[in-house]
Structures are given as structure tokens and as C-alpha cells.
Amino acid sequence: MNNTGMHEECGIFGIISPENGRKLGNLTYFGLYALQHRGQESAGIAVKNGSKILCHKNVGLVSEVFNDEILQKLDGETSIGHVRYSTSGGSSGINAQPIVSNLKFGNIALSHNGNITNSEKLKFELEKRGAIFQTDADSEILLHLIAQSDTDDFYTALNESLKKLEGAFCFLIIYDDKLIAVKDRNSTRPLCVGKLKDKTVISSESCALEMIDAEFIREIEPAEVLVVDKSGNMKTSKFTPETDKKFCIFEYIYFARPDSVFWGVDVHSARKIMGEKLAEKFKFNADIVIPVPDSGISAALGFSAKSKIPYEKGIIRNHYIGRTFINPTQELRNMKVKMKLNPVKSIIKGKKVVLVDDSIVRGTTSRKLVRLVKEAGAVEVHVAISSPPVISPCFLGMDTPTCDELIANSMSINEIAEHIGADSLVYLSVEELVESIKEVKGFCTKCFCNE
Ligand code: SF4
Numbered sequence: 450m451n452n453t454g455m456h457e458e459c460g461i462f463g464i465i466s467p468e469n470g471r472k473l474g475n476l477t478y479f480g481l482y483a484l485q486h487r488g489q490e491s492a493g494i495a496v497k498n499g500s501k502i503l504c505h506k507n508v509g510l511v512s513e514v515f516n517d518e519i520l521q522k523l524d525g526e527t528s529i530g531h532v533r534y535s536t537s538g539g540s541s542g543i544n545a546q547p548i549v550s551n552l553k554f555g556n557i558a559l560s561h562n563g564n565i566t567n568s569e570k571l572k573f574e575l576e577k578r579g580a581i582f583q584t585d586a587d588s589e590i591l592l593h594l595i596a597q598s599d600t601d602d603f604y605t606a607l608n609e610s611l612k613k614l615e616g617a618f619c620f621l622i623i624y625d626d627k628l629i630a631v632k633d634r635n636s637t638r639p640l641c642v643g644k645l646k647d648k649t650v651i652s653s654e655s656c657a658l659e660m661i662d663a664e665f666i667r668e669i670e671p672a673e674v675l676v677v678d679k680s681g682n683m684k685t686s687k688f689t690p691e692t693d694k695k696f697c698i699f700e701y702i703y704f705a706r707p708d709s710v711f712w713g714v715d716v717h718s719a720r721k722i723m724g725e726k727l728a729e730k731f732k733f734n735a736d737i738v739i740p741v742p743d744s745g746i747s748a749a750l751g752f753s754a755k756s757k758i759p760y761e762k763g764i765i766r767n768h769y770i771g772r773t774f775i776n777p778t779q780e781l782r783n784m785k786v787k788m789k790l791n792p793v794k795s796i797i798k799g800k801k802v803v804l805v806d807d808s809i810v811r812g813t814t815s816r817k818l819v820r821l822v823k824e825a826g827a828v829e830v831h832v833a834i835s836s837p838p839v840i841s842p843c844f845l846g847m848d849t850p851t852c853d854e855l856i857a858n859s860m861s862i863n864e865i866a867e868h869i870g871a872d873s874l875v876y877l878s879v880e881e882l883v884e885s886i887k888e889v890k891g892f893c894t895k896c897f898c899n900e
Contacts, residue, residue, distance in 0.1 A: 458638060458704055458847070459546075459562040460484030460653040463529040463621040465628035467647050467679050469498065474515075474523025476645075476661050477530040481511045483660035484653055486706055487562075488534030491545035495558035497623050498525030502556045506531070506545035526679055527628050529621040531560040544586040547621075552596045554603040558623040561588035562653055563638050564845060566616030591620065607631075608674065611688040617697070617845040619669070621651060628677045631688070635695040636671035637845055637893060639711050642683075649677045654709040668712060694891030699847070701886055702836045703744050703807040712889040717747045722885040723835040723877060724751025724805060730875050731756060733831055734801060739763035741806040741818060742790070748835035749805035758803060763796040763822070790818065798826030808836045809865065810849065812856035816869040823870065832871040837879050837897040838862065844895055 462480035464473050477494045492514040493506025503523060507514045511532060531546035547560045565571070568587035571594070576582070580593040594610035595603070603624060617637035622629040630651045632640050643650040645663035652658055655665050669675055671692035676684045697704070700711060707717035727748065738758050740749035743766060753760035767789055802822055809815045809832075819830045838857030843849045852858050856865055866874035877885070879897050886892075 458487050458653075459534055460487035460532040460657075461529065461560040461562045461619060461621045461640070461651075462531075462653065462657055463527070463560070463623075463628050463630070463651045464645070465527045465649050465677050465679055465681075467526075467681070469524070469526045473525055473528040474520040476648075476650075477523070477528045478511060478515050478520055479660050480650070480652055480657040481530045481532050483657035483706070484532050485511055487653060487704065488532040491533040491542065492531065493533075493545050493547050493560075494523050494528060494530040495547035495549055495560075495623060496523045496525040497527040497556075497558070497626070500556070502549050502558050502623060504547055504549045504558065506542075506547065508542045508545060526626065527623050529558055529560045529623055529628070531562075544584045546586075546588060547623075548584065548589055548592060550592050550596075552592070553601075554595070554606070555625065556623075557592065557595075559588065559592060560621045561586075561591070561618060562640075563618035563633065564616050564847070565590055565614050565618060566845065567614070568616075571613060590614070604674075604676075608686075608688045611672075611674070617847075619653065626679055630669050630673070630675040630677075632669045632671060632673050634672040634689055634692045635845075635893070636668075636692075636891070637695060637697050639696070639700055639705070639709075640669040641711075642666045642669065642675065642677075644681070647681060649681050649683070651675075651677075654705055655711075656706045656709045659708065665710065695893035696889070696891055697845070697847070698882065698886070698892040698894050699808075699836075699896070702882075707747050714886055714888050719886045720747030720807075720835060721751035721754070723882065724748035724753075724833075725755040726751075726877055726881045726885055727805070727833045727835060727875055728752040728755035728758075730877075731803065731831070731833060733829075733873055735803045735829070735831060736800040737761040737763060737796065738803045738805060739797070739822070741804060742766035744807040745805040745835070748807065748833075749803075752803065752805055752833060756803075761796050763793050763802065763825075764818075765791045765793060767791065790821070792821045792825035794825045797822055800827055801829040801831070802827040803831045803833055804871075805833045805835065807834070808839055809834055809856060809869070810839055811854050812860075812865060812869055815871075819870045829872040830870070831873045832866070832869065832875070834874070834876045835882075837876055837882060837894075838865075839896050840899055841896050845893065847896075849896060 598606035
């Protein structure tokens with residue numbers, strides 16, 4: 450979870466190599482490490498070694514789930530990994546991924562990022578026909594759809610099954626001696642391809658390619674099924690011609706790491722422009738611009754550059770609170786704010802402060818942050834938010850609160866400012882947000898719209 454109440458998505462990462470035993474477990478570990486911000490509940494790696502698929506997964510951070518001894522055993526020619534934030538299913542170890550299964554087509558391993566919105570209906574139909582689910586996460590549905598397919602051809606079964614899925618999904622699949630990458634028809638979540646010498650790498654975000662010195666090649670396209678063999682040959686097809694790109698704009702606002710690049714635009718630069726646009730709308734005098742770390746940093750830099758108000762690191766984030774507070778109850782959320790973010794009195798005292806954050810969801814965290822900054826001696830706190838007001842839950846399964854919990858659903862901007870104790874509050878409009886990333890076309894912005 451970030452500071453304001455939006456949640457991370459899962460992260461997936463895969464490699465295929467011409468030869469066996471190329472330390473794929475280690476490389477996948479580093480890739481997952483770079484994707485850790487997308488989910489901290491569980492982590493796992495599956496590696497195909499000859500005819501066997503070995504898998505290790507558990508609850509915890511990547512660094513907690515794996516050690517040298519485990520990674521030494523995870524060697525082979527193809528690997529996939531997963532870091533999980535539970536958008537569906539519980540947070541127990543049984544929902545950790547990759548999922549490995551033995552189908553009539555042979556062994557298969559699968560990692561999934563996203564949410565299948567017709568999962569209940571599909572699960573009901575599959576169970577009626579005898580499917581027994583091992584987990585309560587919706588990721589397993591694709592495996593059962595493939596298993597129950599009448600065809601003897603795996604790729605026909607895969608395509609037919611993908612057509613039945615609705616919502617947001619990216620899959621990485623190990624099948625036969627291939628690595629398969631799949632994206633939903635709207636391209637809701639990110640997935641890109643890279644090369645590391647003779648290896649092909651696929652990752653949720655390009656920052657994980659950078660981590661292992663792989664070169665970015667391209668994004669996976671909407672509805673694309675990319676099949677990569679051990680020699681690095683890529684065969685691409687679409688499971689449906691009906692595509693409509695609606696990339697989740699929250700990847701640029703908050704989910705992704707600032708050093709990732711999507712569709713040719715790097716996240717840090719996009720956030721800086723969002724901050725510049727906020728500064729253009731800001732009508733007050735202020736002494737310093739402070740980001741809410743970490744997701745407000747790039748926008749605060751843009752705000753400062755445009756407004757000429759000095760940027761200061763007025764809030765220090767404690768990165769070492771680990772998984773102690775993964776249970777997001779109200780009480781724990783309150784404590785988490787204090788543990789996580791410490792205002793620096795020597796910077797803040799006596800100043801008129803602009804506090805820059807990525808979003809306000811429930812308003813509870815923003816309220817506490819404004820209070821913390823005022824208690825540290827700020828004479829005024831103006832809040833600048835680098836997204837529009839979040840007024841609808843995510844219909845594609847992102848774990849956002851319900852309508853009733855979304856503060857912007859029931860309050861005007863002035864009322865929110867008063868509620869959080871801010872001297873002023875400025876948001877970006879949807880148009881200004883989209884304009885900040887104008888090189889990219891086709892966004893989902895539904896949580897800012899009352900559709
Ligand atoms: S509704 Fe919002 S969070 Fe959900 S996919 Fe669209 S932009 Fe992203």
C-alpha cells in the first residue's frame with residue numbers, strides 16, 4: 450500500500466535461455482527484487498529443468514523467501530517468477546505463485562498479474578464440470594479452462610481459454626520448452642520484452658530488465674500471445690482481434706517505479722510534468738515544496754522547478770518497517786503512518802509548505818500527514834495531488850476501497866481540504882493528467898470518472 454490507500458499490483462518476471470544451468474534462479478531473483486514494490490505478500494520462482502518444473506514459493510519478501518541454497522537448486526533453461534499483492538484470494542501461502550500443474554498437455558507453470566472480473570462465473574462453471582481448485586485466487590482459472598478444453602492442441606486451448614477471460618491480466622507461462630507471455634485485450638497492466646545476450650526476458654516493468662542489464666526491446670501488445678523458444682525466436686499472435694488499449698494510468702501516477710518506461714515514456718518524467726502542471730494551478734505563496742516519499746518525489750521536483758519554490762526533503766520515510774503491518778485495518782493504518790513517515794522539524798518549522806502526494810483515496814492518511822507537518826511547525830500546509838480526485842472504485846479489480854470509502858465520492862475539493870486540515874488543496878484534472886503523458890495514447894481513467 451502507498452501512503453494514501455491505493456495498492457500495488459503483482460509483478461511477474463520470466464527468462465528463457467538457450468542452455469540449461471545459466472543461473473536462471475539468480476537472475477529471476479534479481480528481477481523480482483526490482484519488482485518488489487508491486488507486491489510484498491509472497492514471492493515464488495518456477496524453473497524448467499529438462500522435463501521437470503521445480504518451484505519454490507512462500508509468503509514474505511523476495512529476500513525472505515529465497516536464499517543461496519534455494520537459488521542454486523533453481524537452475525534450468527526457462528524460469529518464471531512472481532511477487533504477489535492479493536487482489537483476489539486470501540494472503541496465505543497457498544495463493545503464492547507461480548502455480549505448477551500437470552495437464553493432459555504436460556507440465557505447465559503460470560504467473561499472473563491482474564484480476565479476472567468474471568472469475569466467479571467461470572469458477573462456478575468449471576467446478577460444475579469437476580474442476581477442483583487448489584487456491585482461492587482467480588489466477589488458477591486459466592489452467593482449468595485449458596485443462597477442460599476439448600482440443601488436443603495446447604495453443605488452441607490457450608487461445609480459446611483466454612477469450613473467455615474478462616478484466617485485466619498478464620500471464621507468463623512455461624510450457625514445453627517455451628516461455629509464453631500474454632496480455633489482456635485492453636493492455637491494462639504493463640509487460641515488456643528484453644534481451645540479455647542470448648536470453649529473452651519478460652517483465653512487468655522495465656526497471657527489472659535494467660536490474661539484470663537486459664536491453665528493453667518492446668511492450669507486449671493488447672491481446673498478444675508471445676511464444677519464445679530457447680533460441681530466442683519469437684512467434685506472436687493475438688487471441689482476439691478485438692483490442693482496445695486502456696492502459697491503467699495509475700501505473701504512471703503511483704504503481705510503477707519511477708525508473709520504469711512504458712510505451713516510450715519514463716515514469717519519473719511523466720510525474721515531473723504532472724508536478725509542473727500542478728504548480729501552474731497553484732495560487733498561493735509558499736516557502737518550500739515537500740514530497741510525500743516516495744511516490745510524491747518526482748511530482749514535487751516538477752512542482753518546485755516550475756514554481757521556483759525550493760524543494761526540501763521535509764519528510765523522511767522509514768523503509769525498514771517490513772511486513773509487520775500488511776493487515777490493513779484502520780487501527781494499524783494509523784500506526785503505520787507514524788512509523789513510516791517522519792517530518793523534519795528543522796526544515797518545516799515556521800514555513801509555508803506545499804505537500805505533494807500522488808493521490809487521496811480515503812483521506813485518513815492525508816489528514817494525518819497534514820497534522821504531522823503542522824505539528825512539526827509549518828505555518829501553512831497546502832496540499833497538491835498529482836492525480837484527479839478518485840471517485841470510483843477500480844472496475845478492473847485493483848484493490849481500491851468502495852465508493853463509500855472514497856472521500857472524493859462524497860466531498861467537494863474544498864470540503865476535502867477542510868477535512869484533511871489543509872490550507873488549500875489542488876488536484877490535476879483528468880485532461881491535465883492525460884496531457885502530462887501525451888505521447889502515450891489509450892488510457893483507463895475510470896476511477897476518476899463517474900461512469
Ligand atoms: S479504474 Fe483506475 S486503477 Fe483501475 S485500471 Fe482504470 S485507471 Fe487503473
